[in-house]
Amino acid sequence: MFKGLGGLGDMAGMMKKAQQMQKDMAELQEQLDTMTVTGESGAGLVKATATAKGNLTGLDIDASIFQPSEKEVVEDLILAAIKDAQAKAQEKAQSEMQKLTEGLGLPADFKMPF
Template sequence: MNNIEDIMKAAQGVQEEMNKAQAKLDTMEVTGEAGGGLVTVRATAKGRILGVSIDESLMTPGDKEMVEDLVTAAFNDARGKADAKSAEELGKMTSGLPLPPGFKLPF
């Protein structure tokens, strides 16, 4: 019976650490860029978008499609950086856990 109780306590501890990690990720910022910095997107490492900046030089009627492409690229860059930061932080948290090879935590 002690083994089940120990497993449950360990699982509860992991859940608490995961909640802390999620909260921490939502305070860490990343910036995605496109067009050499003409378009930037600020986001949290959890993926929440904080802001978008578009250089005024791009605000011409004929450049609508290009601006849309740059905004998309900046969002994707921010998302990639957020994912990398998240994986880095979660890797620190799970490095001491005896998880089987290839096991992925659910976030």
């Protein structure tokens, strides 16, 4: 590209890649707000839906578990479903981030600070 300027040609290419990655990263952050995952517990009796950023957006509880004597069980199922949704959200975000950084030659276990 800039023949005769030593490593400046490579530097310009790196800067262009960095700018593109910054743009792609911003787009990904917006997409993570619209991607959803669903966590479950109790064989699907309780389902929690969250964005890929981990924000809880919905909770579905099967009516069959509403018995006063089962209050603690229901609470545990709700917490388990939420934790499952949050774990899946984190996995989804990492997966999408890995797709984005794949072409940069970064180590597979490299974690971005987002």
